[in-house]
Amino acid sequence: MKDFLQQKLVPFVLKIVNFKSIQAIKNGMFYVMPLTIVGSIFLLLANFPWAPVVNLLASLGMIAPFNQIAGATFDIIALVAVVGIAYEYCKAENLGGALHCGIIALASFLILQDSFVITDAGLQISGVLDKGWLGGKGVIVAILVGLLAGKVYTFFLKRDIRIKLPAGVPEGIANSFSGLIPALATFVIAAAVYGIFKGIWNITFVEAIYKVIQIPLQGMTDSLGGAIVMPFAITLLWFFGVHGSSIVSGIMQPVLMANTLDNQAILDRGLELTVANGGHVVTQQFLDQFITVTGSGMTIGLVLFLVIFAKSRQNKTLGDLSVVPALFNINEPILFGVPIVLNPLMAVPFILTPVISAVVTYFALYVGLVPLFSAVMVPWTTPPIISGFIVGGWKTALLQLIVLSMSFFIYLPFIRSIDKHNLAVEKAAESQQ
Amino acid sequence: MALKVRVFCNAGMSTSMLVTKIKEVAKKRGLELDIVAFPLAEFEDKSKDADVILLGPQVGYAKKDYQGKAGGIPLEVIPMVDYGMMNGEKVLDFALGLKK
Numbered sequence: 001m002k003d004f005l006q007q008k009l010v011p012f013v014l015k016i017v018n019f020k021s022i023q024a025i026k027n028g029m030f031y032v033m034p035l036t037i038v039g040s041i042f043l044l045l046a047n048f049p050w051a052p053v054v055n056l057l058a059s060l061g062m063i064a065p066f067n068q069i070a071g072a073t074f075d076i077i078a079l080v081a082v083v084g085i086a087y088e089y090c091k092a093e094n095l096g097g098a099l100h101c102g103i104i105a106l107a108s109f110l111i112l113q114d115s116f117v118i119t120d121a122g123l124q125i126s127g128v129l130d131k132g133w134l135g136g137k138g139v140i141v142a143i144l145v146g147l148l149a150g151k152v153y154t155f156f157l158k159r160d161i162r163i164k165l166p167a168g169v170p171e172g173i174a175n176s177f178s179g180l181i182p183a184l185a186t187f188v189i190a191a192a193v194y195g196i197f198k199g200i201w202n203i204t205f206v207e208a209i210y211k212v213i214q215i216p217l218q219g220m221t222d223s224l225g226g227a228i229v230m231p232f233a234i235t236l237l238w239f240f241g242v243h244g245s246s247i248v249s250g251i252m253q254p255v256l257m258a259n260t261l262d263n264q265a266i267l268d269r270g271l272e273l274t275v276a277n278g279g280h281v282v283t284q285q286f287l288d289q290f291i292t293v294t295g296s297g298m299t300i301g302l303v304l305f306l307v308i309f310a311k312s313r314q315n316k317t318l319g320d321l322s323v324v325p326a327l328f329n330i331n332e333p334i335l336f337g338v339p340i341v342l343n344p345l346m347a348v349p350f351i352l353t354p355v356i357s358a359v360v361t362y363f364a365l366y367v368g369l370v371p372l373f374s375a376v377m378v379p380w381t382t383p384p385i386i387s388g389f390i391v392g393g394w395k396t397a398l399l400q401l402i403v404l405s406m407s408f409f410i411y412l413p414f415i416r417s418i419d420k421h422n423l424a425v426e427k428a429a430e431s432q433q
Numbered sequence: 434m435a436l437k438v439r440v441f442c443n444a445g446m447s448t449s450m451l452v453t454k455i456k457e458v459a460k461k462r463g464l465e466l467d468i469v470a471f472p473l474a475e476f477e478d479k480s481k482d483a484d485v486i487l488l489g490p491q492v493g494y495a496k497k498d499y500q501g502k503a504g505g506i507p508l509e510v511i512p513m514v515d516y517g518m519m520n521g522e523k524v525l526d527f528a529l530g531l532k533k
Contacts, residue, residue: 013494030474241491241493241494242491246443318518321450325446325447330446330447332447332491332516333450333516333518335517336491336513336517336518337516337518339513339517
């Protein structure tokens with residue numbers, strides 16, 4: 001069984017997660033995070049749940065500047081993603097000029113957008129970009145364009161099809177020239193796509209992808225099925241020793257973020273954020289605060305057992321060194337130390353705990369016991385309960401407390417049996433000496 | 434000259450815990466050691482003049498790619514249980530064993 005896992009299944013899983021495109025999306029989306037976290041601070045201040053704070057800020061004329069920050073961070077995540085994904089794609093190929101590739105992707109993304117808006121009164125205003133398509137609604141196109149630009153760029157450079165300059169020309173200058181042919185090719189493709197969609201259906205490619213791919217993807221993610229598949233995939237990958245949360249959340253982040261921003265848009269329109277008003281249940285916070293909280297597999301219950309009840313010396317040591325990282329949602333010591341990786345016995349509670357948490361959380365949010373999430377986000381390393389309180393208030397924090405307590409009871413029978421086993425091994429080793 | 438070890442994992446967070454442990458061990462042994470943890474994304478910049486490169490087990494899947502990028506610098510994945518138990522003693526020996 002273990003041989004089969006290690007020799008057949010693990011290499012297969014590794015091959016998939018090693019796909020260049022998957023790595024590029026995951027690493028490229030990383031550049032979006034600082035924007036949304038810092039944007040969250042100002043969004044939270046401008047919409048502070050205690051009126052006197054908002055009134056004070058308003059009297060100081062600070063609401064508008066704060067909204068500028070939120071608007072220039074959340075509203076441009078697709079722009080940042082397209083640059084980041086193309087950049088990371090090229091960087092992994094080690095051909096040089098990765099930033100050129102990122103900028104080619106940026107220009108191509110803009111080629112696909114209209115450069116005018118039509119007002120409600122039917123007036124056309126030229127020379128502007130509609131911010132509505134540069135944020136959450138443009139993320140899937142950003143992925144497509146980022147990958148395309150990366151692929152075109154590396155295609156030409158790998159075959160050494162470039163404008164060559166004599167030796168001795170500085171590398172930076174040579175790079176900018178070698179980017180010309182891939183830029184030309186990418187722009188022509190983008191312009192052709194824009195022309196075709198505009199000519200035949202009179203919509204932009206960005207709008208088409210949004211309607212045909214992104215809305216269904218957002219819908220699938222925002223369902224009980226989606227809520228279950230995510231923790232399942234994360235823990236399954238971790239079982240194979242792969243950093244599951246970074247891969248799954250990396251890939252899902254564009255869609256989850258789009259759901260988060262849709263929710264904020266409902267609030268911005270002055271409506272109540274409910275499922276009936278089109279609010280999404282499964283968002284970035286759903287993943288960070290209810291699926292990977294205290295680490296993938298929500299192992300806090302296991303850590304508590306090790307600290308308080310473990311009898312084996314090895315387990316006690318492991319427990320002590322795992323407590324502090326667990327509070328910051330890091331649990332590699334547990335995953336590799338117990339171990340949970342490639343350990344079929346521990347796979348059961350490891351997969352079960354976050355899946356059950358997802359189901360409980362889904363229903364609590366769906367029926368309105370706990371509020372849906374706005375765009376306020378915290379870094380994933382924010383300790384539990386505090387993170388829940390910031391992103392959703394006391395009800396959210398309480399729900400976190402409930403699902404985390406549950407973790408203890410799900411892990412209990414399994415870790416107790418491992419502890420007994422380790423204790424027996426330790427005793428046997430001692431009596432031999 | 435201090436031995437230069439670079440350790441990479443996903444975000445450089447859990448690995449930095451291990452690095453702290455390894456430093457303690459090196460200090461006890463009176464060993465001159467320059468060891469730092471970084472996220473894998475910074476591999477190109479930070480691995481250049483290392484003597485030994487270690488990867489956390491959670492990014493072990495990328496070993497082949499990074500072995501190529503490391504040129505001739507010895508690169509290995511830290512054994513899983515030593516990593517989990519944050520066993521500075523064993524991982525330090527492991528790194529020393531890789532040194533050419």
